[in-house]
Amino acid sequence: MSINARVNAWIKSNTASGVNGLILVRDVINHAMGESGDWTPIAKLMKHTNAPTERVIRGIVTQVLPGIKITKDPKGEFGIRLNLKEVARSNFMSDKLESLIADKAPLLGKAVAEVFLPKKPKADKPKATDAQTPPSPEAIGAMGDTAEAAKQAKAQGAPSLITAEAAYATFLMLSPEEQARFLAMVATPVADEAPATDLIQIPA
Numbered sequence: 001m002s003i004n005a006r007v008n009a010w011i012k013s014n015t016a017s018g019v020n021g022l023i024l025v026r027d028v029i030n031h032a033m034g035e036s037g038d039w040t041p042i043a044k045l046m047k048h049t050n051a052p053t054e055r056v057i058r059g060i061v062t063q064v065l066p067g068i069k070i071t072k073d074p075k076g077e078f079g080i081r082l083n084l085k086e087v088a089r090s091n092f093m094s095d096k097l098e099s100l101i102a103d104k105a106p107l108l109g110k111a112v113a114e115v116f117l118p119k120k121p122k123a124d125k126p127k128a129t130d131a132q133t134p135p136s137p138e139a140i141g142a143m144g145d146t147a148e149a150a151k152q153a154k155a156q157g158a159p160s161l162i163t164a165e166a167a168y169a170t171f172l173m174l175s176p177e178e179q180a181r182f183l184a185m186v187a188t189p190v191a192d193e194a195p196a197t198d199l200i201q202i203p204a
Contacts, residue, residue: 003031007041011048021107025060026097033089043078056107059116064093
């Protein structure tokens with residue numbers, strides 16, 4: 001029986017999940033890599049099947065024949081076109097396929113999927129940086145208390161006084177972004193002559 005006749009029979013029988021389906025996929029690959037270079041049986045299999053089976057067939061074909069190009073061809077008979085010009089058969093994946101056939105693995109079985117449809121590794125979630133980390137409740141409270149004290153002092157027309165230790169401790173509790181916001185809320189440029197005390201004076 002010719003390869004095209006086998007493809008037609010397989011499509012009509014709708015027995016894609018068995019080992020015979022896996023054998024047929026191997027044989028249409030061998031046919032395409034033969035002297036004729038006829039890739040149409042592969043395209044026909046992919047066209048006349050359901051989405052899960054098409055995905056498995058595509059996975060086997062692309063891994064056994066790395067470099068193969070499968071492009072859409074809306075005007076063509078099968079809706080796709082295969083380019084085998086830069087293809088070199090993978091002996092490693094061919095051996096994997098032969099091993100699965102020897103084990104009578106079904107085309108849509110787990111063993112085939114594990115070899116030819118490997119799961120993509122999950123990307124690691126980016127770790128939160130200092131700029132991304134929200135300030136702690138304590139830091140928010142310290143910032144709010146200090147800012148409120150400064151605002152009240154300004155409203156009363158008096159300078160607000162914050163100890164250097166308190167200001168430094170507050171800064172250590174904030175992220176760089178929150179530090180900038182803190183300064184924008186309560187700080188003004190420091191005078192040329194700093195007061196000779198452990199207090200930092202913030203003018204109104």
